[in-house]
Amino acid sequence: MGNKNSRLKHKKSTIKKIPEFDQIESEQERQDKLLDYYLSTDINSIDRLHMYHFLKRYLFRGNFSSPIEDELIKGGSKVLDIGCGPGTWLLDLANKYENSYFFGVDFKPIFPREIKPNNLEFIEADVTDALSFHDNEFDFTHIEHMSLVLTSDQWDVVIPELVSLLIYCTYIFYGVTKPGGYIEVSDRRNSYVGEGPIFRKMSDALWASCSKRNIDTNLIYNLDSKFELQPNIGKIHRIEKDLIIGPNGGKIGLIFQDLAFSYYISEMAIKNLSEEMGISEEEYKNMTEKDLVEEFKQTSTECVHFRFWAQKQLS
Template structure:
C-alpha cells in the first residue's frame, strides 16, 4: 500500500483553493491571466473536449503507453493530474469499466455528479504534492500543462508522478511544441502573445518539448520514449487542419482572449478583432502552419 508517512506528508494538498483579494495589483493581474489559461467558462470547456478528440485522432489513441491490456483486464488504477473538465478520464473510464480512474485539478470544472462509478475527481493543487501512497497507480498521466507549470513545478510534478506510480507502471506526459513552422505574419503576431504572457509568470513554454531530458534525471526511470505527430493548421491540413483552425479561432476570438491578447500585443480590441477575423482566415489559406504534438512515456523500474 506504500509508505504511510509519505502519504501523510502530502495529505495537505487536498484542500479548498484560497480566495484572492479583489484589490488590483500586479499579483492580481497575473492571477487573472492564469485564469485565462484555466478558464471554467462553457466555451473553454467545449474547446477542451474538442481538443481531446483532435489529439486522439492525431495519435490514433488516447495514450501511447502499453497499458491497454491491463486496462481491459481490470483492476488497473489510473491518475490524471491537471484533468480540467475530465474529458480524457471520462473517455477512458467508459471504455475500461473494470479499471479505476482518478482526476485532480485546482478548479472543479469536472463533473460533480453525472460520471461513471469507476471515476473520482478531487479538487486540489497538485503543486503542493499528491495525497496518495507511494507505488499506488498503474498508470499516471498529465497533458496540456505547458502554460501552467513553472520549471520548478514541473520538477515537483514529475517526481510525484514517479513516487505514486507502481514499479512496472507507466508514466505519460503530453503536450505540443509551442512554436510554429510556416506561419504568416498575422498568425505569428497573435500566437506569440500568449507565449510572451507566460514568460512573465516564469513559464518556459519550450520546456514541454524537451521534457524527456528532465525525465532522465529522475530515479527508477526506464527508457523515455518520445512520439511526435504534426498537423497543418487550416484548409491545407485537410479535415483535421480545418477542425484545429476552428478550435484556434474560437480561442483567439473568446472575450478574455480579445482583452488579454490585444493588451499584450499593444493594439486596440477593434484592431485585434479585425486581425483574427477574415484576415487570419485568408492567411491560413495561403500558408502551411505546422504544429507538432508530442508524448513521452516511460516505465517505472524496481528500486
C-alpha cells in the same frame, strides 16, 4: 456518458464565476487573474477542451501510447490524470475499461460532479502541493497540456511526485513479466513551422504573456530529459504527430483552426493579447476574424503534437 454504472449525485455545483477582468488591484492579483483566464471555466472553454480531446485521439489513433491497455482490460489497474480539466480523457477511458479505476486531479473544479461512471473519481487539489495518495499507488499516471500552466520550478516539484505515485508491481501476461507502471506526458510544441506574419505575431504575444507568469515556453522541448534524471525511470519513448492548420490541412486542419479561433477570440485573448500587441481590442478582433482566416488559406502552418512515456523500474 453511456456507462451502465453511471450514477447521479444531487449536488449543487461549486464552480465559481470568474470576476471581471478590470477588478485587478495588484500585480500578483493580475497574474492570478491571467491564470484564471488561461484555465477558464466558461462553457466555450470547456467545449473547446472536449473537442480538442477527440482531435488528439484521432491524431494519435488512441487515448494513450503507453503499453498499458492489456492491464486496463484485465482490470484492477489504477490510473491518475493530473490536471484533468473537464475530465474528457478520463470519461473516455472509464467507460471503455470498466474493470479498472480512474482518478482525476485539478484545482479548477470543471469536471462533472453529478453524472460519471462508478469507476471514476474527481478530486479538487493543487498538483504542486503534496497529493493525498500513497506512494507507488498507480499503474498509469498521465499529464497533458500543462506546459503553459506550470512554471519550471513547479515542474521540478510535480515530476518527482508523479514518479513516486507509480505503483511497483509485476504482471504475468502471455508468459511475459511486465514490471512497473507507466507515466505519460502529452503536449504540443510551443512554436509553429511555416506560419504567416499575422499568426506569428499573435503567437509571439501569447508566449510573451506566458513569460510574464514565469512560464518557460522552451521547457517543453527538453521536459523528457527532466524525467530521465529521476531514479528508477526506464527508457523514454517519444512519438510526434503533426497537422497543418486551416483548409490546407484537410478536415483535421479545419477543426484545429476552429479550435484556435475559439481561443484567440475568447474574452481572455482579446483583452490580454491586444494589450500585449499594443493595439486596440477592435483592431485585434478584425485581425483575428478577417485577416487570420485569409492567411490560413494561403499558408501551411504546421503544428506538432507529441507524447513521451516511460516505465518506472523496480528498484
